[in-house]
Amino acid sequence: MNGDFIEALDQIEKEKGISKDILIDAIEAALISAYKRNYGTAQNVKVYINRECGEVRVFSVKNIVETVENELLEISLKDAKEIDSNYEIGDVVEKEVTPKNFGRIAAQTAKQVVVQRIREAERGIIYDEFINRESEIVTGIVQRISKGNVFINLGRTEAILTPSEQIPGEVYKHNDRIKTYIVEVKKTTKGPQILVSRTHPGLVKRLFELEVPEIHDGIVELKSIAREAGSRSKISVYSHDENVDPVGACVGHKGTRVQAIVDELKGEKIDIIKWSDDPEELIASALSPSKVLKVIVNESEKTALVVVPDYQLSLAIGKEGQNARLAAKLTNWKIDIKSESQYQEHSEDLIQEQE
Known part of the structure; x- marks a missing residue:
């Protein structure tokens, strides 16, 4: 390796934001493995890369001991003092063992490490970007x-x-x-x-935020969503400004806003209702498009009995119970629907029982 390689690392540091020192440390660690793999040695080695010129040097590392048991890892005090008289027991001796053709292996290994680290860094950047977009x-x-x-x-x-x-x-x-x-x-x-996901209720919420500026600006609040993807969704909305109609804002002029969302969801029907603090009013609206005659709520059990005209019973319940099911999800109330005649019969039965 040479000075051009160091310049390349400087460039990577600027463009990719990966520290040159971290890259060099990683290359040095990889070169230790490359040295042992190519030269079949079990000895301890260190690799140093000159930060200025890119020169690579390999050193064997041996501990100074009184009695040598492993010549690959240890050296006697006597032999160590021949190298430097200042050495003592417990010191470490480093001796250069750089092979003649190690430069080619070093360059190849360094390239692999750099490419891998760049890939890892880019993956990290992408992860950081998208983890914040959940x-x-x-x-x-x-x-x-x-x-x-x-x-x-x-x-x-x-x-x-x-x-x-x-x-x-x-x-x-x-x-x-x-x-x-x-x-x-x-x-x-x-x-x-x-x-x-294409089925998550959050998709409907985000689509309304994109299409309806009043929701994005916080004037209109989307209170709850109930969705059966591909078929029907119900949403309840509330306006923090009495001069803004929340349902009208979501529908848009001639239905353009809601239609854009329906088109994106490939024809999924969307019912938009006005949210209310009054559970009777909220439940009656949630059963739209059915007309509701009466709502009797049980606050403690959070259940509601809803009375609808006889001819509207099937509409209120919906195909396979969908309308009633979505209304219950939207309001978080358990809803029992009866036709007007069923309710009258039920009331008469109760009166007779009391008599």
Whole structure:
């Protein structure tokens, strides 16, 4: 190695932010292994690299002892004093053993170490960047699909969209541009592993933050989300400014804002309701688009009996119970839905029992 190599390390330090001293220390450690591997020696050695000119020198290291038991690791006091009369028992003797052709091995090893350290540093930078972006949206391009996993190119790295995080029925094609939600960033030996989702309720939340400036600015607050990915989502919103309609802000002029989100989610229906402190009002709104006649709440058990017109019962419950299920998730209340006639029968039965 030579001065050009040291200059190259200086350049790497400036461009990549990797300390030259750390690189040289790593190269010295790697050269010890390279020396032992190439010259079949079991002795202790040290490697020194001149920080100015890049010269590499190898030294055997032996402890000074009274009785030598291992000539590779130890030297007698008598032999040590022939090298330097100041040596004493317990001192360490270093003797140069640099092979003639070691420069070529040193250069090859140094290159491998530098490339590896640069790769590690870049992985570290990518990890640091994405670990701070957990629970955020990223836009990427579908790179490849393998065993059901979709690999998404995010620029300097890629994310993995596993089958469990994919929207049911959604088809992903090479070069598709999609938005995903970062669920987790893991540090692995091969670099950061970024796990993303298309089904997470957080994706809906972040999409509304992108599309609705009032949410981004904190004027409108997204209170809760209930989602069955690929089918339907319900969100409750609240305005901190009485002059701003939270539902209207999320829907946008002629529905443009919510439609952009529906398009991104490939047609997933989204119900937007106004959040309320009053549980009766909140539960009635959560069962939208169904009309609600009455809500009877039990605060202690956090259960609610909801009465709807007879012709609206199936709408309130929804296909396979979806509307009622999402309303319960959104409000965090257990909801029992009855038609008007069912409720009247139930009331009459109670009266008769009391009589």
